[in-house]
Amino acid sequence: xxxxVLVTIALTVLAVVIGMNFTxxxxxxxxxxxxxxxxxxxxxxxxxxxxxxxxILPGNRVEDLQNGDxxxxxxxxxxxxxxxxxxxxxxxxxxxxxxxxxxxxLSDRARAxxxxxxxxxxxxxxxxxETLLDQMKSAGVEIVRYRPLRWYNLGRLNxxxxxxxxxVDGKVAFTGGVGIADVWSGHAEDPEHWRDMxxxxxxxxxxxxxxxxxDNWIKTSGVVLNGDGYFPALPSVGDxxxxxxxxxxxxxxxxxxxMYLMAIAAAEKSxxxxxAYFVPDDxxxxxxxxxxxxxxxxxxxxxxxxxxxxxxxxxxKAQWGDLLLAGVEIHEYLPTMMxxxxxxxxxxxxxxxxxxxxxRSFRLNDEASLNVYDRAFAQRMTLVFEQDLKPTxxxxxxxxxxxxWKEKFIEKFILPIRSQL
Numbered sequence: 006x007x008x009x010v011l012v013t014i015a016l017t018v019l020a021v022v023i024g025m026n027f028t029x030x031x032x033x034x035x036x037x038x039x040x041x042x043x044x045x046x047x048x049x050x051x052x053x054x055x056x057x058x059x060x061i062l063p064g065n066r067v068e069d070l071q072n073g074d075x076x077x078x079x080x081x082x083x084x085x086x087x088x089x090x091x092x093x094x095x096x097x098x099x100x101x102x103x104x105x106x107x108x109x110x111l112s113d114r115a116r117a118x119x120x121x122x123x124x125x126x127x128x129x130x131x132x133x134x135e136t137l138l139d140q141m142k143s144a145g146v147e148i149v150r151y152r153p154l155r156w157y158n159l160g161r162l163n164x165x166x167x168x169x170x171x172x173v174d175g176k177v178a179f180t181g182g183v184g185i186a187d188v189w190s191g192h193a194e195d196p197e198h199w200r201d202m203x204x205x206x207x208x209x210x211x212x213x214x215x216x217x218x219x220d221n222w223i224k225t226s227g228v229v230l231n232g233d234g235y236f237p238a239l240p241s242v243g244d245x246x247x248x249x250x251x252x253x254x255x256x257x258x259x260x261x262x263x264m265y266l267m268a269i270a271a272a273e274k275s276x277x278x279x280x281a282y283f284v285p286d287d288x289x290x291x292x293x294x295x296x297x298x299x300x301x302x303x304x305x306x307x308x309x310x311x312x313x314x315x316x317x318x319x320x321x322k323a324q325w326g327d328l329l330l331a332g333v334e335i336h337e338y339l340p341t342m343m344x345x346x347x348x349x350x351x352x353x354x355x356x357x358x359x360x361x362x363x364x365r366s367f368r369l370n371d372e373a374s375l376n377v378y379d380r381a382f383a384q385r386m387t388l389v390f391e392q393d394l395k396p397t398x399x400x401x402x403x404x405x406x407x408x409x410w411k412e413k414f415i416e417k418f419i420l421p422i423r424s425q426l
Contacts, residue, residue: 064241065208089234096129097184112144262367279345284363309337336397
């Protein structure tokens with residue numbers, strides 16, 4: 006009898022813990038956002054500033070970096086130049102050549118007296134050898150693992166930090182899709198080297214990057230990072246308006262979901278999207294279909310035969326039928342895994358960062374995205390998008406109808422859990 010009671014209690018606790026991990030934020034968007042104005046309308050920028058959090062700041066310079074051959078040297082050069090502080094947050098940090106280079110660079114600056122703070126996601130760093138962590142800690146790098154396997158984290162193990170943030174001396178920042186692993190090295194030349202983008206930023210908006218890092222640093226360490234080494238005066242260095250905003254389920258925020266819906270609803274001419282994981286919910290699907298009804302050209306680039314999650318591919322394809330019938334162009338990237346996160350609206354606004362177009366990024370992960378409101382930058386990123394379109398294959402509605410019955414059968418089991426993929 007006692008054994009039965011204990012087993013019942015244990016199973017109940019287990020069910021509660023599992024249920025907590027599948028819980029999405031209390032604040033959940035339920036209504037469609039209709040088209041009222043274009044991205045060029047000052048009202049759009051006013052509302053994006055207020056509803057997403059940080060204000061849009063002028064005077065920035067954003068540089069795009071393509072693939073590991075450009076990204077890693079730029080990040081490592083910035084780290085090597087640090088005089089006061091380095092703050093670094095990432096989801097994936099694996100052992101390998103790239104991981105060693107970053108560990109060496111961070112360790113070197115810590116030994117030189119630079120304050121180096123690093124936040125690494127516990128799940129995303131499962132392939133990281135303890136020797137790298139020990140090396141950095143011995144050099145004076147302060148490292149925290151985000152939500153490790155502990156009894157007090159059991160109810161939130163499914164909520165990870167997916168943010169990619171690097172800030173040097175509070176003056177130079179980086180964000181994008183790249184993790185610290187060898188798969189991101191090279192120039193996307195074969196299936197072993199992924200296609201991705203990262204961005205180097207200077208200007209007043211860098212302070213918002215530092216605040217974004219502070220968000221999880223406070224949660225994990227209880228320490229607030231402040232002072233001139235972290236938040237120096239930042240003069241104007243360019244003519245790009247931008248803001249960095251964050252989302253976290255612990256804050257009940259749906260900032261990323263809201264941003265995508267507002268941006269798509271404002272589109273009047275074109276929507277170009279590169280999505281490593283494209284699993285739209287009902288609101289996102291309606292927004293894209295409504296854009297097509299307004300005559301907006303919608304082009305979506307997704308991974309092709311090379312993808313690191315087959316379940317995501319199946320959940321995604323199951324929803325393509327109505328989009329394809331409406332004239333949405335879906336292109337599959339053929340050479341390698343395409344890990345980009347890019348949204349361009351009317352060649353006037355660009356959104357980049359860590360956020361995927363899926364429920365996990367919208368509701369479960371801690372994410373950080375940078376919006377840039379600048380036509381010249383948007384046109385530059387459109388050229389990048391056009392270049393990425395070249396090695397793709399357009400997916401038609403006829404192809405979708407002819408997909409194997411096995412895929413259609415499996416989709417029925419995957420769709421109900423798409424928010425967890």
